[in-house]
Amino acid sequence: MIATPPDFDADFFRSALGRFATGVTIITTETDDHRPVGLTISSFNSVSLEPPIVLWSLSKAASSLRHFLRTQRYVIHVLAAPQLHLAKRFAYGAQAERFSGLALTRAPGGTLMLDDPDCAAWFECHNLIQHEAGDHLVFIGQVERCHRNFSQPLVYHAGDFDLTPSTEPLSND
Ligand SMILES: Cc1cc2nc3c(=O)[nH]c(=O)nc-3n(C[C@H](O)[C@H](O)[C@H](O)COP(=O)(O)O)c2cc1C
Numbered sequence: 001m002i003a004t005p006p007d008f009d010a011d012f013f014r015s016a017l018g019r020f021a022t023g024v025t026i027i028t029t030e031t032d033d034h035r036p037v038g039l040t041i042s043s044f045n046s047v048s049l050e051p052p053i054v055l056w057s058l059s060k061a062a063s064s065l066r067h068f069l070r071t072q073r074y075v076i077h078v079l080a081a082p083q084l085h086l087a088k089r090f091a092y093g094a095q096a097e098r099f100s101g102l103a104l105t106r107a108p109g110g111t112l113m114l115d116d117p118d119c120a121a122w123f124e125c126h127n128l129i130q131h132e133a134g135d136h137l138v139f140i141g142q143v144e145r146c147h148r149n150f151s152q153p154l155v156y157h158a159g160d161f162d163l164t165p166s167t168e169p170l171s172n173d
Contacts, residue, residue, distance in 0.1 A: 021157040024079045026090045029071040030112045036099045037067045040091035042156045044076055052143035057136040063095055071127055075113035078121040080151035084161055087154060108145050121148035
């Protein structure tokens with residue numbers, strides 16, 4: 001079946017999508033020569049419980065794309081509210097600076113990850129499937145190990161790290 005062309009523009013679509021509140025994650029892996037790579041991602045979601053499968057989508061314009069296309073595994077860190085500064089650093093900071101001063105460790109399967117006890121949860125994933133969809137690639141990961149805390153999550157809504165119900169459009173909304 002052929003889809004009908006949209007009757008809205010990209011800005012309106014972005015604004016409508018912004019009505020869906022999400023959590024915020026940082027996803028990490030490493031380059032072939034073992035440099036850490038990571039970025040802020042809010043498109044994370046659950047797919048399957050048995051077997052445990054999750055997904056997220058990555059822009060084709062992302063500098064980290066080539067590394068995530070090659071890596072066997074990555075770690076998805078669900079951020080807690082006090083980790084707002086990390087969400088901003090891993091979205092807006094230069095890739096080479098993002099890990100500066102941060103403690104790193106390896107997940108049980110060997111994947112490079114943040115050594116930060118504040119994370120609300122983390123999932124070490126096998127890089128199962130990559131599916132092209134428009135200007136993004138959907139990454140489907142099989143969760144091999146995970147951990148969770150009971151901290152207040154960091155929330156992203158209407159283009160901001162906030163849950164305030166906005167009646168007026170925000171400047172970036
Ligand atoms: C809250 C938030 C959520 C984001 N979610 C995504 C996402 O799901 N997919 C994506 O490709 N970029 C997302 N981004 C943008 C990337 O974090 C940003 O473009 C980053 O600089 C890409 O890094 P890279 O080019 O080094 O790979 C998000 C940014 C923010 C602030």
